[in-house]
Amino acid sequence: MKLNKNIKEKNSIFKKWLIILIAILFIVLPFIINAYWVDVLFFFGIYALLGLSLNIVLGEVGLFDLGHMGFMAIGAYTTAILNTYFGIPIMILLPISAIAAGAFAWLVCSPIIHLRGDYLCIVTIGMGEIVRLTLNNNLFGITGGPNGVFGIDFPSLGSIFIVDNSTKFYYYIWLIVGLTIIGLVNLQRSRIGRAWNCIREDEIAAEATGIDVKYYKLLAFVLGAGLAGVAGNIYASKLMMVSPESFNFMESCLLFCIVLIGGMGSIPGVLIGSAAISLFPEFFRTFAQYRMLIFGAAMVAMMIFRPGGIWPRKRGAAEFKSLLMKAGEENG
Amino acid sequence: MKIILEQLLNGLTIGSFYALIALGYSMVYGVMKLINFAHGDLFALGSYLGYTLLVFGSTYATVTFGIWGGMIAAMLIAAIGIGIAGTLIERIAYRPIYSVGRLPAVVSALGASIVIQNGIMVVWGPRPQAYPSQVVPSIMLNVGEFKITLLQVIILAISFVLMGLLYYIVQKTTFGAAIRACALDRDTAALMGINIETIIFFIFALGPALGGMSGVMVGMYYRKISFIMGWNYGLKAFTATILGGIGNIPGAMLGGLLLGVLEMLGSTYISTAYKDVFVFLVLILVLIFRPRGLLGEKVAEKV
Numbered sequence: 001m002k003l004n005k006n007i008k009e010k011n012s013i014f015k016k017w018l019i020i021l022i023a024i025l026f027i028v029l030p031f032i033i034n035a036y037w038v039d040v041l042f043f044f045g046i047y048a049l050l051g052l053s054l055n056i057v058l059g060e061v062g063l064f065d066l067g068h069m070g071f072m073a074i075g076a077y078t079t080a081i082l083n084t085y086f087g088i089p090i091m092i093l094l095p096i097s098a099i100a101a102g103a104f105a106w107l108v109c110s111p112i113i114h115l116r117g118d119y120l121c122i123v124t125i126g127m128g129e130i131v132r133l134t135l136n137n138n139l140f141g142i143t144g145g146p147n148g149v150f151g152i153d154f155p156s157l158g159s160i161f162i163v164d165n166s167t168k169f170y171y172y173i174w175l176i177v178g179l180t181i182i183g184l185v186n187l188q189r190s191r192i193g194r195a196w197n198c199i200r201e202d203e204i205a206a207e208a209t210g211i212d213v214k215y216y217k218l219l220a221f222v223l224g225a226g227l228a229g230v231a232g233n234i235y236a237s238k239l240m241m242v243s244p245e246s247f248n249f250m251e252s253c254l255l256f257c258i259v260l261i262g263g264m265g266s267i268p269g270v271l272i273g274s275a276a277i278s279l280f281p282e283f284f285r286t287f288a289q290y291r292m293l294i295f296g297a298a299m300v301a302m303m304i305f306r307p308g309g310i311w312p313r314k315r316g317a318a319e320f321k322s323l324l325m326k327a328g329e330e331n332g
Numbered sequence: 333m334k335i336i337l338e339q340l341l342n343g344l345t346i347g348s349f350y351a352l353i354a355l356g357y358s359m360v361y362g363v364m365k366l367i368n369f370a371h372g373d374l375f376a377l378g379s380y381l382g383y384t385l386l387v388f389g390s391t392y393a394t395v396t397f398g399i400w401g402g403m404i405a406a407m408l409i410a411a412i413g414i415g416i417a418g419t420l421i422e423r424i425a426y427r428p429i430y431s432v433g434r435l436p437a438v439v440s441a442l443g444a445s446i447v448i449q450n451g452i453m454v455v456w457g458p459r460p461q462a463y464p465s466q467v468v469p470s471i472m473l474n475v476g477e478f479k480i481t482l483l484q485v486i487i488l489a490i491s492f493v494l495m496g497l498l499y500y501i502v503q504k505t506t507f508g509a510a511i512r513a514c515a516l517d518r519d520t521a522a523l524m525g526i527n528i529e530t531i532i533f534f535i536f537a538l539g540p541a542l543g544g545m546s547g548v549m550v551g552m553y554y555r556k557i558s559f560i561m562g563w564n565y566g567l568k569a570f571t572a573t574i575l576g577g578i579g580n581i582p583g584a585m586l587g588g589l590l591l592g593v594l595e596m597l598g599s600t601y602i603s604t605a606y607k608d609v610f611v612f613l614v615l616i617l618v619l620i621f622r623p624r625g626l627l628g629e630k631v632a633e634k635v
Contacts, residue, residue, distance in 0.1 A: 121367075123619055125567065129608065130609050133608050137609075253369075257439050264435070296448075296449075299442065302443075303429055303437070304440070
């Protein structure tokens with residue numbers, strides 16, 4: 001028993017150092033690589049944020065959401081429209097886009113939250129497509145149709161803190177990803193996180209133990225959508241424009257793959273998954289038109305050789321097993 | 333009245349494409365509980381295969397069999413080719429991961445879909461291709477005051493014959509009973525002496541074969557095909573599958589036809605730009621009130 005504890009402690013010390021090392025690496029990286037790769041890493045950050053947001057819905061609660069880009073679109077367009085028409089600063093719009101996306105999720109998901117598995121999957125696809133098509137059709141004449149909205153400002157706080165170049169954007173996104181990770185780790189350990197995992201493992205049992213399944217599912221959707229809205233805000237201010245084609249079904253599918261390639265419900269897994277999805281096409285740029293062919297084949301191969309993802313989350317299963325063993329010892 | 337009937341007929345034509353593709357989704361889902369995301373791209377591959385056959389074999393085929401013979405030959409060969417492609421995908425991408433649950437299969441299916449889509453782009457080029465006009469029959473029929481093309485009638489006839497055939501196989505024959513048994517409970521079906529391997533082979537060959545034929549017909553009907561069209565049609569057909577009740581063969585047919593008609597009526601009476609929005613809204617409304625689809629039976633989840 002004591003030996004076990006020692007190993008556990010050593011593991012946690014190792015983990016701590018690993019996290020510090022990775023953090024330092026991320027801080028010094030922009031000084032080593034050129035501006036192009038800083039941009040690539042920025043988009044890695046965007047995918048990581050989106051992956052983390054989908055991970056709440058898909059990884060923690062096990063709800064199939066193949067229309068997640070719809071929520072990001074709501075966030076991005078909220079930012080774009082309020083900024084270009086009313087001149088509201090991007091930083092103030094950051095929480096507003098999150099709230100807008102979350103409210104949208106609450107509105108559209110409330111009536112469909114009772115659907116299960118594949119039925120929920122198609123409804124979220126439909127919802128994502130409705131959002132994209134509606135934006136594409138120039139709703140109320142303010143979404144700009146297929147061209148989208150352009151001329152969005154850089155994020156700024158007064159005149160001192162302005163995020164206006166690749167390196168600053170890089171630190172900005174990774175700061176937000178870092179804060180999100182801290183928040184999500186705490187959430188995973190909280191009562192809410194346990195309720196979510198319980199619903200994922202067995203919905204009927206969860207309901208029987210008194211978990212308000214509908215409430216927690218909706219909460220996951222609203223939080224996930226809110227985070228996607230944040231990602232949308234940053235994305236819009238980085239590109240200085242938004243257009244409906246950035247939020248198509250294919251992108252939602254890629255997000256789905258990020259979570260599954262990394263490992264369901266695992267935060268390091270999501271980071272690895274988003275690295276795989278966003279960096280892979282960059283590394284294979286020399287293959288030009290064969291690049292996506294290789295990408296697809298790699299996805300298939302990945303699932304054949306590591307079906308659980310690269311870094312699956314072990315905590316739940318391991319703890320449960322030790323609990324069972326304890327119970328067995330007590331009984332027999 | 334004239335417009336509504338013509339639009340109804342156009343809707344039924346598009347609907348029969350959706351229905352043929354939806355059958356593939358539904359059969360695979362029924363037996364394997366797997367959404368075959370590569371199915372839409374197999375359909376596009378079928379369309380391209382038919383295109384190549386008609387372009388390169390057109391002189392030979394039309395001289396030997398006549399214009400209709402060429403069309404039928406292209407459809408049959410596309411069906412066989414896509415049937416083989418379907419079983420290959422099952423062998424490579426799905427078979428190794430059946431045992432580990434459903435979600436990895438989704439990623440694998442998406443991967444296979446990306447491979448096929450980009451494979452088409454590499455082989456046939458990124459620009460849309462057009463079915464040559466001399467291989468597509470273009471005779472107009474005047475029935476009373478309606479003008480319909482003969483091609484449309486033929487497409488409808490072929491689709492309904494195919495659907496009827498499949499309905500007969502699945503619902504009336506012993507082999508069909510075996511498929512339905514597998515859909516209900518695969519393990520018990522295996523214990524009853526049903527060869528699961530054969531069933532899986534059959535559904536992964538027949539579903540994509542129907543999709544491939546539908547691909548050739550879409551190519552003839554619209555003339556323009558592109559390598560990304562698999563996503564669009566696949567998504568619509570999948571919607572149709574869910575609308576009718578997934579895993580249910582008559583449901584997939586009804587869902588497909590209904591979706592086509594809705595889309596056409598929506599674009600006539602509401603707005604062309606919002607026709608897809610209308611289709612998805614109808615789907616969501618149906619699922620809110622009938623969560624199992626129109627013909628899907630209420631199955632109790634584990635208790």
